[in-house]
Structures are given as structure tokens and as C-alpha cells.
Amino acid sequence: MNVIVAADYEDLSAITAKIIAEKVRKNPRIVLGLATGSTPLGTYNELVEAYQQKQLDFSQVSSLNLDEYIGLDPDHPQSYHVFMKKHLFNHINIDEKNTFIPDGLAANLHEECRRYEEIISQIGPPDLQLLGIGENGHIGFNEPGTPFNSFTHIVDLAASTREANARFFHSFEEVPNQAITMGIGSILRSSEILLLASGKRKAAAIKRLLKGETDEQFPASVLSEHPNVTLIVDEDAYQET
Ligand SMILES: N[C@@H]1[C@@H](O)[C@H](O)[C@@H](COP(=O)(O)O)O[C@@H]1O
Numbered sequence: 464m465n466v467i468v469a470a471d472y473e474d475l476s477a478i479t480a481k482i483i484a485e486k487v488r489k490n491p492r493i494v495l496g497l498a499t500g501s502t503p504l505g506t507y508n509e510l511v512e513a514y515q516q517k518q519l520d521f522s523q524v525s526s527l528n529l530d531e532y533i534g535l536d537p538d539h540p541q542s543y544h545v546f547m548k549k550h551l552f553n554h555i556n557i558d559e560k561n562t563f564i565p566d567g568l569a570a571n572l573h574e575e576c577r578r579y580e581e582i583i584s585q586i587g588p589p590d591l592q593l594l595g596i597g598e599n600g601h602i603g604f605n606e607p608g609t610p611f612n613s614f615t616h617i618v619d620l621a622a623s624t625r626e627a628n629a630r631f632f633h634s635f636e637e638v639p640n641q642a643i644t645m646g647i648g649s650i651l652r653s654s655e656i657l658l659l660a661s662g663k664r665k666a667a668a669i670k671r672l673l674k675g676e677t678d679e680q681f682p683a684s685v686l687s688e689h690p691n692v693t694l695i696v697d698e699d700a701y702q703e704t
Pocket residue numbers: 498499500501502503529530594595596597601602603604624628
């Protein structure tokens with residue numbers, strides 16, 4: 464795993480956006496795997512700025528998002544559909560029909576998982592996958608114990624994940640109990656992965672990740688088996704290593 468230590472969150476966002484921008488320029492038809500959470504927000508801001516300054520063109524880019532809550536309408540303010548529009552898609556010239564996010568309201572959720580995995584095969588897999596990391600090592604919404612060979616599936620969210628994400632909702636109770644997520648096997652199909660981690664809250668997870676021991680109880684540890692992963696981490700998240 465390559466490791467880039469950024470001075471702070473701003474630096475981490477600038478470095479990540481620069482890498483993505485270079486890839487988009489090199490391959491205008493690139494397939495990006497995108498993540499939600501607070502960590503990629505700065506990166507998305509930088510990409511929007513580059514687009515506004517006419518330094519980037521997303522017209523032929525496709526995107527595949529990692530996950531979506533089950534039971535939230537795509538128009539719900541905390542749905543990942545709204546998140547992506549609000550923070551990226553509405554501000555760049557990506558074609559909406561080339562953006563894919565699991566449907567958490569599908570009548571048949573198992574069928575939706577199969578459909579999404581098929582989309583990943585047809586459109587992707589991503590040339591470049593952006594990932595955050597949960598404090599318990601989750602990637603996407605793959606909680607500890609998820610088999611490393613899993614494909615898109617339904618997950619029961621860990622209480623700790625719901626607690627961590629409750630800050631975006633009015634209350635803990637409002638945080639959905641379940642989500643659809645690309646599996647760990649789906650994520651590993653990407654040609655290249657950028658894993659972002661910022662802040663003291665993530666320091667213990669990064670320390671464990673860098674030990675390099677693979678363990679299904681710590682989903683991110685599987686990344687040491689992928690040939691092209693770059694961890695971009697700020698000093699706060701790197702401190703305990
Ligand atoms: N499903 C998302 C993950 O994709 C994300 O990596 C994680 C960390 O979020 P944050 O970046 O806000 O710490 O949160 C959510 O659970």
C-alpha cells in the first residue's frame with residue numbers, strides 16, 4: 464500500500480482531487496467509484512472548483528457509488544442520492560444517466576443487489592475507487608465480519624456506524640438500520656483505490672490497517688491484498704502509527 468501523509472484535511476483534499484483530476488484528463492471516459500461521508504467532501508469541492516475554472520470535463524465520465532441507505536427516498540436529505548447531487552453532480556457536467564447509486568427503495572432489494580452488481584460489470588468495474596473508512600474499519604457499508612468475497616448485498620448497520628452517522632440526522636432513531644452496499648469483492652475489482660482518512664477519530668483504524676494483518680473483523684485490512692491502493696491520510700489520523 465502506498466501511503467501519502469498530508470499535513471491536514473485541506474492538504475488531503477487537494478492531493479486527492481489532483482490525482483483524480485489527472486486521471487480524468489488522461490481518460491475522459493473514466494469510471495469513478497465514489498464514496499459518501501464527510502471525508503471526501505473537500506475533494507469534491509476541489510473537483511467542482513477545477514470544473515468551474517474549466518480545467519476539467521466530466522461529460523463522458525461515469526460513476527458508481529458504493530452504497531445507499533435502505534428505506535430512504537432518493538429525495539430524502541440524508542440519502543446518498545441527495546448527497547452526491549448536492550456535493551458533486553449538480554455542480555459539474557457529468558451526465559446524470561451515467562451516475563449509478565443503489566436504489567434503497569427497490570421493491571425487491573435482493574433483486575436490486577443483483578441489478579447493481581450487473582451494472583458494475585457493464586459500466587465498470589471502476590478505474591479508480593474512492594474510499595473512506597469507518598472507525599470500525601468498514602469500507603462502503605461492509606461491517607466487520609463481512610466475507611472478503613462478498614458482492615453487492617444488504618447489510619444490517621452496526622450500532623457504532625449508526626451512532627457515527629447520527630450526526631447527519633435529527634436523531635439516532637432516524638438513522639436507517641440497513642443499507643445496500645457494494646461488497647468487498649466488488650470493491651476489490653477496481654483497478655486502483657484511493658483510501659482517505661482524516662482526523663484523530665480515524666487514528667486507531669489507520670494504525671490497525673498499517674499493521675497489514677488481514678482479518679474479516681476489520682474489513683479495510685483486505686486492501687493490503689489489492690495491488691494498487693494509495694492511503695491518503697492526514698497527520699491527525701496518522702498520529703498513532
Ligand atoms: N458508508 C459511509 C462510508 O463509505 C464512509 O467511509 C464512512 C466514514 O464516514 P466519514 O467520512 O464521515 O468519517 O461513513 C459511511 O458509513
